[in-house]
Amino acid sequence: MKDIFHDLLASRSIFKNKEVLRPSYVPDFLPHREKQINELASILAPALRGETPSNVFIYGKTGTGKTAVAKxxxxxxxxxxxxxxxxxxxxYINCEIVDTQYRVLQNVANHFIKAWEERIPFTxxxxxxxxxxxxHSIERTKGVAVIVLDEVDKLKGDEVLYNLSRMNYDxxxxRTSIIGISNDLKFTEFLDPRVKSSLGEENLVFPPYSADExxxxxxxxxxxxxxxxxxEDNVIPLCAALAAQEHGDARRALDLLRVSAEIAERLGDKKVTEKHVRMAENKIELDRVTEIVRTLPIQSKIVLMAAIVGTEFYDSLTTGELYLIYKDLCRRAGINVLTQRRVADLISELDMLGIINARIISKGRYGRTREIDVSSSTKIKEVLEKDDTLPNLKDYKPKLQSKLL
DNA sequence: CATCCACAGGAAGGACGGGGGT
DNA sequence: ACCCCCGTCCTTCCTGTGGATG
Structure with missing residues (x-):
């Protein structure tokens, strides 16, 4: 018993405040975003002088500080x-969660409605x-309202954007200002031109962070x-370097650091070292893959399974070979068989998710196809084997040769 | 050098389901 | 309550193509 408490107390000594490493935390000091902060401030400042501020559109990849700066x-x-x-x-509204016109308006409106007043119902x-x-509610404040729409590209329909961005006329x-945030560069291209011009009065770009930053x-x-x-001294540079390799994603860097420390804590180590960072890198990747695989639709799971089974026996597969295995698996599982065209698309999707690699190669006279292999196949196989909607792949052997005749 | 394989990947459309408008 | 529109999933049909082989 003594030892258990001793360990627990010892492990407490790593974290002082874990919250500041979470993505939701907004720090008081944002290094290397001074320029963006100043620009945004100068755009919004007129509002405080009683003038109408411009609407702003912010874009940049994930983990470049868009949300943090806005907040x-x-x-x-x-x-x-x-x-x-x-x-x-x-x-502040996150459009990934609040994604319809009605709910956005409802959310914004409720923010301005006083506690004793009737709130606007969900529907x-x-x-x-x-x-x-x-x-009416905004008018009553006789002041400034800044409305941030995070992940605007997730919004269904652009009517809300039109309504919100022209609120100043009503x-x-x-006075209001709309700040739209998106990580999709091409997002504005598909917008109604009227929305495009009123929302994009000002544009801000958030570049990825460098390793040093x-x-x-x-x-x-x-x-x-x-x-x-x-x-340890080399831990932070390592986390930074690993995250910079991706695309300068600060969230990823913070995750790495946090998970490294959690691992160290769990192991009862007193210091966080490079070893823990490596383990964290592994764990994060495994968690990501597990989550993706777990939530894959059934057909994609079968395709993935075919890829794994296939690469176990042949070190690379072509689309056609994978399709033969896929068909066989479907029949065993009593699942309807999709066309090769569709399966090819599913392969592309899995490739984009980064859980398989599929590159186009040409075998000359013997055609042009994709060469498919699986990166962390044993991890994925474990996840798939726990899935009881799928056929059991123990002892399954693909028989390509006979089928190819 | 033309050929021709085994696909890639675009286009159009059908089935289906959910959410919003009336 | 109903309908309609839109997105998703899938099929059918199609044209395009890198490069070993004859």
Whole structure:
């Protein structure tokens, strides 16, 4: 018993505050985003002077600090508003979760509705009534409202964007600014031109972080997250370098650091070392693959299974060979067989998810096809074997030769 | 050098299901 | 309550093509 408590107490000594490493945490200091912060601030500043601010469109890949900067600005703006006695409101909406026109309007409107007033229900009201209620509530504040739509590309339909971005025309005493955030560069191309011009009055690009910049970010957070002297010197540069290889994703770097420390803690080690980072890298990858595989539709699972079974016996497969195995597996499992055209698309999807590799090769006279292999096949196989909707692949042997005749 | 394999991958359309508008 | 539109999944049909082989 004593030993158990001893271990637990010892392991407490790594983290001081784990929360600051979580993606949801918004730090007070954002290294290497000063330029973006200043630009965004100068775009929104007119609002505090009673002028109408522009709408902004922000884009950049995942983990480049888009959301953090937006939330940070929101906080600052609220503070400045209090100082200047201007009524400021900041609404943050993640469109991946709130993804329909009605729910966006409802969410924004409810933000402005006072506690004792009737809130707008989840469903039931005509959309235009929600809109006019929203306009009315904002008008009443006689102040500034900044509305952030994170992941705007996930929004179904662009009507909401149109309505929201032209709200200023319906307002007299209040002003709004819409900030749209997206990681899809081509997103605006598909928008209604009117929305495009009103939302994209200003554009901000967030470039990926370099390895050095990631180091600074991690260092800053590590000071808050960990106790003194628990992180070895090479750990942070390593996390930064690994994340920079991907696409300068700060979230990934922070995850690596956090998981490394968690592993160290669980192992009862007093310091986080390079070894833990390597283990963390592995664990994160395994978790990612597991999650992807687990949530794959049945047909994709069968295709993946065919790829694994096939590569176990032949070191690379062509689309045609994979398809033969796939058909056989389907018949055994009593699942309907898709056409080769469709299976080819499923193979592409699996390739894009990064759980198989499929590259186009030409075998000259013997055709052009994709060569397929599987990166971490044993991990994937484990996940697939636990799935009881699939045929059991123990002792299964593909018989290509006879089928190919 | 033309040929020709075994596909890649685009186009069009059918079936189906869910969500929003009326 | 109903319908319609849209997205997803899948099929059918099709044209395009890199490069070993004759």
């Amino acid at each position: 940070f600005i929101g906080k600052q703006l609220m503070e400045k508003g209090r100082q200047l006695k201007v009524n400021t409101n900041f609404v 039931g009201w005509p959309t235009d009534e929600v809109y006019s209620r929203l306009i 307002l007299k005493d209040a 990631l180091c600074d970010i991690l260092g800053e957070r590590a000071k808050m997250a960990f106790n003194e002297e628990v992180i």
